[in-house]
Amino acid sequence: MTTLVTLPVLLPILGAALTVIGSRSARLQRLIGIAVLAVVSAVAAVLLVVADRSGPIVAELGGWPAPVGIVLVADRLSALLLLISTLVTLAVLVYAIDQRITDYGRDTASTTFHPIFLLLSTGVSLAYLTGDLFSLFVAFEIMLAASYVLITRRTNASRIRSGMTYVIISLTSSLLFLTTIALVYAATGTVNLADLSARVAVLPPGLQTLLACMTIVTFGIKAAMVPLHFWLPDSYPNAPAPVTALFAGLLTKVGIYALLRTQTLVFPQDRPSALLLVLAALTMLVGALGALAQNDLNRLLSFLLVSHIGFMLFGLAVFDAAGVAGTALYVVHHITVQATLFLVSGLITRRTGTVAIDQMGGLAQRAPFLAVLFAVPALTLAGIPPTSGFVAKLALLQAGAAAGLSTALVAGVVIVASLLTLYAMVRVWIRVFWGTEKEPLPDADPADELVVGTAATSRPMYAATAGLVAVSLAIAAAAGPLSSVAGRAGVDLTDRLPYVTAVLR
Amino acid sequence: MTQQEQTPLTWNHWDEPEGEWMLPGECPVRTNRTLLLEMAARLLFPTVLVFSVYLLVVGHYAPGGGFAGGLVAGLAFVLRYIAGGGAEGAEIGTRLNLRPPLLVGLGLLLAVIAAFAPVAFGRPVLASAKYSADVPVLGHVDLVSSLVLDVGVYLLIIGVVLDLLRSLGSGIERDARESRP
Incomplete structure (x- = not known):
């Protein structure tokens, strides 16, 4: 069972090695990529079931026990997020393969896309599973290094420009992360998270606050929390749709996960955090208002992504199990729906040849299936019952209303931001899907691998997107069991004992 | 995105070297060859490679290891490349009929296999075992199974350095030659 915990990290590396070695055959690369991610999804599902039944599963690498050695821990939260992330990664890979951005043409393989894509998946898995602050840094670096390649791969001037913003911001936050780890180690002499939870508690309060704030800033940059969000709407929209979908779905959420893990385990509080509440409210409002001003569909979705990071911060700021x-x-709901929306945006762009909303129109008649694929995740994001967005928002609102006046006020902001999201989505719907039909624009750059402005879209792109829509519907259908698992995960996180005792034995 | 695409791609050549800072293989100008460096590289190349293997093997107990060893071996190739240009270092992969990415892949594969191998013996992932032996010439030798992982890293790093020489070294030179009127 402990070997199973290492598989989500090691299997994608194995896949990356094999896809580099087999880089003569595009077909082999595709098979390896899909097979690896499918196996990892299955492993994650098993981990979730076992972790939910019998507590956290701990793998001690090389047989060295914590806090000396490095441990991988799969508890309810990490297994749950691992499962949904891997499913989304798999769908995005299928979409990317069919959009033909993975290799040169159809049959000439490339040595970059598949290995790098699988390494990104390794980084994400390691970030979820690691029980050690320094390994978390390593996980972030694997993930970011891979994302630098994906965002600037086969590029043009505007992508280089936005890629530079992304790289510089990410490197800055990595530097800050490393500094934080150095300070934590200097103050406590350990980087193991379970060990830290006891040792940080006896530090002077000022030092505790400093370390907590440094982790909030570090992960806040990665999660695109206002006022550290400015890089995101500038960099994400320029990448190809599947890459943007992957980044928007996973990378910011890994930041949220890191924030969740460190704040609850290492810097616990017994009352709602005023700082996080203010930041959450700002993030929700700035993102949602920013989205209303956009004409570029991808930029609009990026601002909505920022806004919904605020929702997740709000739940953390309440600081109780609920x-x-x-x-x-x-997070589970949002990973799925945000990735879906970016994939749909890619389909829309392929159909219309543009990302500018005012250049589109009447798509509902020409592409009714596409309209359905957009409408479901759009309503889900806004949180209309009975979608998964409603389930997740209801959980947040109930927690906020129960925890006191200040959180209840911010819960009001949650409702306002949800309405603004709905408004933004309705605007997109009216302009893109209703109105007079417009002819698709010609491909702005026929030389590159992104074919746009064509009605000829092959089935797997639609199938991958529809698959993700189905996943988000399944989340809504399984709302009962899912929220009870999430509830138990919340109790685990605020209680801290199950995690700490499992790791330190 | 659309406004920026209308501007011509002037950025395209900003990173091109002013004059050639690495000597090309077929030297058009004879005086550009540095015989001293070429001779020194010929002498140093095998020595540095042996040293890199030494670093790889002692890495478990002393300073060194796969990463350091791989970098030193990579530097040997860099030296040959600077001395001989494209004809020597950068094309070495071609001469062995080995593409640098293949080396990277093999190294990674070896490392992952080394990580999983202990599971077959009922040990945890990444566990290490030690073998001691008395070898006639070398004396008492301690070998650890994690050396396999280090060999993987060693290969990977050499592959990365060769790939850098290929893409950033000879690639830039080739572009410079082709774009020259």
């Missing part, structure tokens, strides 16, 4: 459980549920 709030943390709400965040966990919201």
